[in-house]
Amino acid sequence: MNYWLMKCEPDVFSIDDLQHQKIEGWYGIRNYQARNMMRDAMRIGDQVFFYHSNVKVPGIVGIMEVVSAPYPDPTQFDPDHRYFDPKATQEQPRWVQVDVQYIRHTQRLITLEELKNDDQLCESPLFRRGNRLSIMPVGLGDWQRILDREQLPELK
Incomplete structure (x- = not known):
């Protein structure tokens, strides 16, 4: 099993949206490195931290699980969609997505x-200078360390 962190702006899609929908395609990835991780390394059953980005206090807000193999992101083919890619074709898709399933909210925001x-x-x-990827791997030790932070009081 692999562990991941996936970022999304909550005004686009939030942990509450995922909780409501239960399962959702993680679409709109338009970075080749993030795409390659999703395509080549993500597997069904992988655990993922849901991270709210581009907010006043960014951080980890929940846990989800990868529940599908990667498949072509349909938004790349839709000329009316903000993630349309005119170079993508049905025969040669450029972008993929996976389906993720809501597991739970974290007990608190881990900032x-x-x-x-x-x-x-x-x-x-996550902390490397210049790393702006929306998907990144998390080592097992870091995964457990972050989960342990849920039990600590929130820093003020």
Whole structure:
């Protein structure tokens, strides 16, 4: 099993939206490195942190699970969609998505600030300078360390 962190802006799609819908395609990835991880490394059963980005206090808000193999992202073919890609064809799709299933909200928001201040997490891809990927791997040790943070009081 692999572990991941996937970012989304909550005004586009939030953990509450996923909870309501139960299962949703994680579409709109338009970065080749993130696409390659989704296409080549994600597997059914992988666990994923849901991370709210581009908000006043960004951080991990929930856990979801990958429930499908990667398949072509249909938004790449829709000329009226914001994620349309005129170079993509049905025969040669450029972008993929996976379906994710809601598991649970985290017990509290685990903020980016507190994660950055954890010396044991400082090597995580999330904190590498210039890393703006919307999908990134999380090592098993970091996964457990982050889960353990749920039990700690929220930093003020």
